[in-house]
Amino acid sequence: MNSLDASSRNTKSKGDIRSLRSNGNVPAIIYGGSEQNEKVSVSKKILKSLLEKENFLSNIITLNIDGKSQNVLPREIKYNVISDEPIHVDFQRVVTGAKIKIDVPVVFINHEKSPGLKRGGVLNIVRRKIELKCPSEKIPESIVIDLDGIDIGESFKISSVKLEENVTPTIQGRDFVIATLAAPTVMKEPEKPAETAEGEAAEASAEGEEGSTTPVSADGDKKEGEDKKAPADKKAPTDKKAPTDKKAPADKK
Numbered sequence: 001m002n003s004l005d006a007s008s009r010n011t012k013s014k015g016d017i018r019s020l021r022s023n024g025n026v027p028a029i030i031y032g033g034s035e036q037n038e039k040v041s042v043s044k045k046i047l048k049s050l051l052e053k054e055n056f057l058s059n060i061i062t063l064n065i066d067g068k069s070q071n072v073l074p075r076e077i078k079y080n081v082i083s084d085e086p087i088h089v090d091f092q093r094v095v096t097g098a099k100i101k102i103d104v105p106v107v108f109i110n111h112e113k114s115p116g117l118k119r120g121g122v123l124n125i126v127r128r129k130i131e132l133k134c135p136s137e138k139i140p141e142s143i144v145i146d147l148d149g150i151d152i153g154e155s156f157k158i159s160s161v162k163l164e165e166n167v168t169p170t171i172q173g174r175d176f177v178i179a180t181l182a183a184p185t186v187m188k189e190p191e192k193p194a195e196t197a198e199g200e201a202a203e204a205s206a207e208g209e210e211g212s213t214t215p216v217s218a219d220g221d222k223k224e225g226e227d228k229k230a231p232a233d234k235k236a237p238t239d240k241k242a243p244t245d246k247k248a249p250a251d252k253k
Helices: 014-022 044-051 194-210
Strands: 002-008 025-031 038-043 061-065 068-079 086-093 099-109 122-125 129-135 143-146 155-157 177-182
Touching: 002 044, 014 025, 025 044, 038 044, 038 061, 044 086, 099 122, 099 177, 143 177
Parallel strands: 002 061, 025 086, 099 143
Antiparallel strands: 002 038, 025 038, 061 068, 068 086, 099 129, 122 177, 155 177
């Protein structure tokens, strides 16, 4: 059980509240039971460390107020809209025998032992918290769902959860679903035997040989690595003899 130191406060104006917060404290109020409401303040630093823990609003806290202790349950936390810092806390007194309503988180265990998850199934969580009505001294820390042996198509309903005596869900009259284990969008194909894989590899190799572009000779043998012969250079034409000069006709006498 967590504990938190608190101090009584007598703030009467908004200025007093601002001064309290500027000194690193958060105003709070305690209500419930036969006693009157009590104004207190708590350290913001310690409060933030508790808020970081899971299920702060579902766990009983012991408030130490000026040397006196009492058990309370955090009911509401107000935050600054800009800085997101806590600025006020409401605590409800825990009175023995009194029944309270509280949201209890759902926890899933043994994921690795679920055959449905191993086959690629998807865990669809419908409710991450369930509101219960229970005695203040019997508040469960969590509702545990065991996935051991759960296969695809199975679901978890509130009737399958074992709750302590006098602990009941606030939703009555129907067996509501908490989670389901659904089939994956794309089913995993089973692994092929080694012999089949080898046969497919051989077929693929044969197909590759049939589609080869290696040249084949007239005898049917493949000619590998043969380069085409470049055409022989044509012989340059021989120079034609220049025509001989015709003899000039003899002068007639």
